Amino acid sequence: MGAGGEDRAGEARPAAAAPPPVRMQKALWLSAATMASRVLGLLRDQLFAALVGANAFSDAFVTAFRIPNLLRDLFAEGALSSAFVPTFAETRAHRGEAEAWRLANTVVGLVLAVVGSLTLLGMLFAPQVVALMAPGYAPAQAALAAKLARVMMPFLLLVSLAAVSMGMLNAQSRFTAPALAPALFNVGSIAVGLGLWAAGWPPERAVVGWSFGTLVGGLLQLLAQSPSLRAAGFRLRPRLGRAALADPGVRRIGRLMGAAVVGLSATQVNIVVNTIFASHQERAVTWLNFAFRLMQLPLGVFGVAIATVATAGLAQRAAARDLAGVQETLGSAMRLVAFLNVPSAVGLMVLSRPIVALIYQHGRFTASDTAGTAGALLCYALGLYAYSAVKVFAPAFYALDEARVPVLGSVLGMASNVALNLALFPVLGYRGVALGTSLSATVNFAVLAIAWRARHGRLGGAGVYRQLLRVLGATGALAVAAWGAERALEGHLGAGHGLARQLALAFVPIAAGLAAYLAAARLLGVKELSDLAAAWRRRAARRRGARA
Template sequence: MQTPSKNTIAKSAATVGIAVMCSRVLGLVREQVFAGLFGAGYTYDAFVVAFRIPNLLRDLFGEGALSAAFVTVFSAYDTNRSQEDTWRLASNVLNFILVVLSAITLLGIVFAGPLVSLLAPDFSLIAGKTALTIQLTRIMLPFLVVISLSAVVMGVLNTKGRFFVPAIASSFFNLGSVIGGTGLAFILPHFGQPAIVGMAVGTLIGGLLQLGIQLPTLFKTGFRYRPIFDITDPGLHRILKLMIPATIGLSATQINIFINTNFASSCAEGSVSWLYYAFRLVQLPIGVFGVALSIATLPLLARQAAKKDIPEMKKTMVSSLTMVFALTLPATAGLIVLAEPIIRLIFEHGAFTAADTLATAQTLALYSIGLFAYSANKVLVPAFYALDKTRYPVIASFMAIIFNVIIIKLTIDHFQHLAIAFSTSCTMLINFIFLMIVLHKNLNGLSLVYLGKSLVKILAATAVLTGLLWFAMPCFARWLHGSVLGQGAALCVLITSATLLYCLVLHLLKLSEMNILTTMLRKKLFPTSR
């Protein structure tokens, strides 16, 4: 049955999905540049660990926890309070974030040495690796401030129904990183600095572009900046109250990545890079599907929670989860079957070797197992913020961290870096099951019968897609191991054919969410078509 919630979510998700797709594709170009220039090893291992620190802090204090908490409170203000109060809250939060995170950044710069030693202690066994990582960390830490301000602006725009600009903004981050970073990577060695330092500076350039591109749209919504710094503001207090548990609740993956990096640094050289390249690739469907649906769903859930409309919240959650499954389960199958040719096409150039391709492909296949759970969690967790039940994501986070450490310790000696990818997927699955059970109880029952029937249809269509790829791949073996043009053409044919067959099967099985999504995407891509 087609409902307003389904249409609203699908329309917003289609808008965000297209923008995020552009960003993720540019992100892959960025990773291709890194792979071609630095390969997988000493230099890129140092960059990955250095970027982990502001990235971890970003999820702890910025995009993740802050964005979810801010949208929840800002939506309530936008629904129940005056415009003056609403814009005053936005200015106050921006100023508060600027001051607090600037202080945290300065502390991080001062204590960069101990932070790097904690994250990657075995780097000290290789001459110069720790020192390079510390230098890169200090350069990239201010990224935390810029990206957190960008997250607040994104929250305002999403609440006001502006989804495309904040979603496309991360494309400008990737453009700044690639163009600015690559340019500096060729210039700085003439001044005695490693080329990788240019890529670190490029990260800051990209962050500034991501923030700056959203500002014109922000002012068009009616926002006017006010130099307010009121720590007694009840709206700010509510955001901080939500952020405290949300900081842990949304950061399970980043905390686990922190732990995983520590383990990976003790594995064979290149392990950190293999894991990073694979995780970046699996982020493509997570961003396009999981994050897009999360961004589209959160303002809707927040408004429904503000009105205490629980029946509509339940419909929104079931529709969102159905869409997540419909989009991510076929992506999981595709990434597992096509892992090696995808990695070969994207990364096997310059310093990136055939051995790196094999190691990264194996890692990608294991990460892909948890893709649907990872994406579903992106939709489930904001529902708890909307309901002001943030303690449950906290419990789920601690469970994920504990299970992650146990699984890695039991398997890392035998499977090395692959144990880390496998453990990440397992913990995401555990997290998903727990959150689903708790949300089902807190909403007095979701429509599990409808969700179950939809899942059966999706699994059937995914099986057909997998069968097609499995039997068709040998026919394209010559091209998949040939020139870059041949590899690209073969993958394009395989992926397009499998996608069309999957959509056809779901259409025949009458999965309404998929039909709504494809209709919305068609309208966005071809606005003049009827």
């Protein structure tokens, strides 16, 4: 990509042709849509915990699901999305809508051929992959994990096609269907899980049925986006062959994907390394999985929502050769990340035990499992800001054809994760795995931030670091209020494990912490708070106007 806002002919393009920076209102709407999916995801996890518990069977399922899921993160929702969205946006802007659809159909054809082959290989070599990922499993547990992996491998192809659909819609700023599609994955899994619960299946049978429910959910996630794609003008006609592969858009996607796969593979290696260590400690794989899923709630609702909106804006501004607009969009996104994710991280740390107890401690999931999961959650939450920041920063480098930087960040993060696991696991056990993951994410973010400053200077909309300091100050008030409310309630309620007690110990401190954060943010002059209020007033005004 050329710098300085010039197009291919060397003529300056007006800044007005580019989209505005990340808007609070759009990010809030996408966050609300994502929230629906994440809440359903929590219900799905609740049902799984109650139905299966934390044991050898749940560990086997988690490991089996990671095989297609790691490949999905690597090829579909990772490298492919990062490469496809900016290329599709540029093709549409410079070569027309018809060429953009032709490019999309070529990518669909490649996904069917390449990912379909990977799916078959995964089914064939499932025992060997399980042996690599979980060397600490007993033979019977490893055999169960391989069986479950074979059932779930087609999930990879389904969600890869769903990721292409999501990319086409996001590149045209159509965010609603892609944000809601994962909710249907959860709906499918929950429906199957409720059937297993009603049938009274024991854990060893329930994990098999749950694996088939995963396939149902993946299919629903793909089908949910079809109406929006058709309305946008897409018609499914997969293309392959020499002429299709010679398309410059396909070549650009291949080039960006090659770099992205190298960079994102570091993240997948981290997960494999974490699983290798955790497989040597009973129930640790399940505890870490549930804790990471909880950490992903604010990451998905806020971090991914901001990153999705920002990525589309970055791709469009980069296609318009508007580097100043890229700077402004990235700076706006980073301020939103701090405003929303820093308090979320501290809240998860302070209230890890009551939150885990409320969500998971039901059915076959015991109090000792709550303690184990809470310990992992505290360590994972330390890396929430870094995780969210990487999801915003990395697409900016890809949009500017500077893919080597996120690759370097990922590789250094991977190396630090391996070193930290080796150092921390003998001392902290599974909690060392979670802490090493958070610290390695921080290393990755630091590399991206330093590289951006060196290559492109300060972010647009000065004040990112000053705003972060204000947010940290407001978050301190949140921590004190939440911790104090929890201590007071525990003393008042005494011992017990009822649902009413769990609800009080979770929601009252959350409400106290949120009130303290908003009050402190207002006193400290955090601008995003006023932006939030303004977006809410505009939305309310439109609703009143629609009713009138």
